Amino acid sequence: MARHTVQVVVSDQRMPAMSGTEFLGRVKDLYPDSIRIVLSGHSDLDSVIGAVNRGAVWKYLGKPWEDAELVRILQQAFERHEQDTACCRPA
Numbered sequence: 001m002a003r004h005t006v007q008v009v010v011s012d013q014r015m016p017a018m019s020g021t022e023f024l025g026r027v028k029d030l031y032p033d034s035i036r037i038v039l040s041g042h043s044d045l046d047s048v049i050g051a052v053n054r055g056a057v058w059k060y061l062g063k064p065w066e067d068a069e070l071v072r073i074l075q076q077a078f079e080r081h082e083q084d085t086a087c088c089r090p091a
Helices: 020-030 042-054 067-086
Strands: 008-012 035-040 059-062
Touching (some): 008 020, 020 035, 035 042, 059 067
């Protein structure tokens, strides 16, 4: 991520070294313009809700998800990033 512009980041909540919401919180601090999505099961719902409320996560998608829904959410995320950053580009 340090070498490339990243518009959308998708993370699973359960990872070996840290939670997905912790990872996405760090991503937010370093790359605030990125759109962040977390995939999670119901057992992790409280931490995911907290991350959404803190602004670390834009969207939560529960497991198991429908592929078409994931594609739709990713399209929305890229469109949102485009809208959010359009105001800041040089003419």
